[in-house]
Amino acid sequence: MSNATDVVIVGAGIVGAACAYEFAKRKLSVQIVDEGVIAGGATAASMGHIVLMDDSLPQFALTNYSQTLWENLREQFPSNVEYDRCGTIWIARDDVEIVELRRKFTFLREHFVDSEIFDTQALQEAEPNLCKPLAGGLLVRQDFVIYPPAAVSFLLEEARKLGARVCLGNRVVAIGNGEARLANGTVLAARFIVNAAGQFATKLVPGIKMEPRKGHLVITDRYLGFVRHQLLELGYSKSARSAAGASVAFNVQPRKTGHLLIGSSRQFGAAGTEVEPGILSQMLNRAFQYLPELKNLSAIRAWTGFRSATPDKLPLIGPWPQDSTLYLATGHEGLGVTTSLATGRILCDQILGIQPSIPIEPYLPSRQIGGA
Ligand SMILES: Cc1cc2nc3c(=O)[nH]c(=O)nc-3n(C[C@H](O)[C@H](O)[C@H](O)COP(=O)(O)OP(=O)(O)OC[C@H]3O[C@@H](n4cnc5c(N)ncnc54)[C@H](O)[C@@H]3O)c2cc1C
Secondary structure, three states: OOOOEEEEEEEHHHHHHHHHHHHHOOOOOOEEOOOOOOOOOHHHOOOOOOOOOOOOOHHHHHHHHHHHHHHHHHHHOOHHHOOOOOOOEEEEOOOHHHHHHHHHHHHHOOOOOOEEEEEEEHHHHOOOOOOOOEEEEEEEEEEEEOOOOHHHHHHHHHHHHHOOOOOOOEEEEEEEEEEEEEEOOOOEEEEEEEEEEHHHHHHHHHOOOOEEEEEEEEOOOOOOOOOOEEEOOOHHHHHHHHOOOOOEEEEEOOOOOOOOOEEEEEOOOOOOOOHHHHHHHHHHHHHHHHOHHHHHHOOEEEEEEEEEEEEEEOOOEEEEEOOOOOOEEEEOHHHHHHHHHHHHHHHHHHHHHHOOOOOHHHHHHHHHHOOO
């Protein structure tokens, strides 16, 4: 069969956009299809924190690689991407958490990440609105923040300049055997189909093991300088790793505009998109413990979104073993904005038969077939 297009990508969120950008840059013909608008899914609901995470070595490798790819693009960002290299401070409340803080610091140092431990006083000077006393903090200087919907527009615009076609308002109802079938009956043929449909990837490929994990966010009015870094409690990783139920963790982000984003919550088994007052108040109370003055600021909006969580908390990047034309780019949970560029790069390497820059076995979808 001869196909007009090399790759059809389903989903114009940050992951699909990063794939389209990478494929187009490497001279593959690309069509990206979304049932809605660009970045209308989890991407629009997210914080846009481009963060190094070290819950596992593969997670660290992917976040680190992708952060570098983002950083390399920085000069090209339009101003609406709101790149802000504010850094992250991980906060330790007590002496128990200081032990974990030191472990993290040692790990990051061993991997050449620019980081610094703050004692109680240095933390207070860095972030005067934090409660007192706190045991200490760990500054990771290279973490930064972007505005994800604008980043998607940027990536798709760059892909378009290189010939990619973007087709919105078209639902894909079936994929496989080098075809994507649209709800209006059109069949798009391609050498490769990439499933980047976020939490809905399982509807198109039912064998994928992945669950939606609901999250809430709140945005305040503008309070420039109220916090200066992205602030996270050390327990955030524990909340992200938990395998069931609901959890909240302190996570506050300063936007360049002066707004503050307040997170975060994680819930399995919560299908509705509504804001849940019980979860919201748990999340805000957690934030007030760390930033007491926050309760005197005005919140202007709250919303929810769904992370796509795999059982092993790693994304699915690569061929789907049951169909040689089908590739997955999904399952990024709470790190899809951070790891999108690496996902596009790794996927394109695989399709072109080029050795990727990092080991890719931990992300291959084949681990879900016949396994746990
Ligand atoms: C509250 C919250 C905060 C977060 N904060 C961060 C953060 O700070 N940093 C970070 O790195 N990550 C963060 N994340 C995670 C991040 O948002 C996701 O991992 C990422 O956006 C996933 O991108 P995606 O492109 O895979 O999915 P999505 O953005 O959901 O895009 C999927 C697209 O596929 C389309 N689609 C689905 N089905 C079909 C179909 N059948 N036909 C056509 N189109 C279809 C949808 O319309 C959608 O546009 C956060 C997530 C949440 C919920």
